[in-house]
Amino acid sequence: xxxxxxxxxxxSRQTRKQRKxxxxxxxxxxxxxxxxxxxxxxxxxxxxxxxQLRKGDKVKIVVGNYxxxxxxxxxxxxxxxxxxxEGTARTKTDGTKSLYPVxxxxxxIQELNLEDKKRKAILERKQK
Numbered sequence: 001x002x003x004x005x006x007x008x009x010x011x012s013r014q015t016r017k018q019r020k021x022x023x024x025x026x027x028x029x030x031x032x033x034x035x036x037x038x039x040x041x042x043x044x045x046x047x048x049x050x051x052q053l054r055k056g057d058k059v060k061i062v063v064g065n066y067x068x069x070x071x072x073x074x075x076x077x078x079x080x081x082x083x084x085x086e087g088t089a090r091t092k093t094d095g096t097k098s099l100y101p102v103x104x105x106x107x108x109i110q111e112l113n114l115e116d117k118k119r120k121a122i123l124e125r126k127q128k
Contacts, residue, residue, distance in 0.1 A: 031078050036107045048126045056113030063106040
């Protein structure tokens with residue numbers, strides 16, 4: 001099996017190949033993996049099921065230690081495919097706080113950050 005990334009890869013049932021695809025993907029491709037479902041209200045309003053996450057979006061965590069916690073996205077780590085939400089910091093044994101990583105599939109977007117003109121244009125295009 002080849003060690004470099006290739007876009008011609010279609011699909012595989014083998015979990016190891018799926019993981020390898022995600023791990024070896026370049027950053028511009030990994031950015032597309034960081035997306036989440038929209039809430040029911042936003043789905044009806046924008047007529048789309050999911051969107052890429054962005055700093056400033058308000059999300060609700062659905063799975064994990066911080067289940068039912070809502071907050072804005074503080075940081076997105078494209079390399080590791082994780083997001084960090086306000087108010088989900090852990091206290092370490094030495095007293096310092098560290099951010100708690102959340103996988104994008106474990107959140108639902110409650111409110112979109114529409115400061116970007118391109119993002120607004122994408123939503124308007126999908127509504128037509």
